[in-house]
Amino acid sequence: MERLLGLKKEIIGVRHLEDQDALMTYGFDPPLKEGQEAITNEIADKIIEDCKRLTKDRVDFIFSTQKRTSDTAILVKNKVLSREKNLNISLQPDSRLTDLNQGKLIFPEGYKDGDPDPEI
16 A cells, blocks of 8 residues: 555556457457456456445556456446446556567467467
């Protein structure tokens, strides 16, 4: 917890939802898998619970510019607001939050999205 200008800050870390196994189609920035409603419900419930416990009415989602993280933030924001309309939620993409450069993708002959990793 940090005190900044007299305000107490609480940080809740949330990892992005599961993304599609589609390296060939999307490279290192694939979209999310469908059907993760139960997980977004759990995350939204936890955020709402913590806001009530901490008597906070503002939530800032800070996330990388990758599709999976921005899509996760949007889905969770919408789920929270569908349940608790009095919260003020902002979305703040931050280009400083990024994965390591993993280099160029080189696929084995015949590889298709979703194939298991080849044996080395």
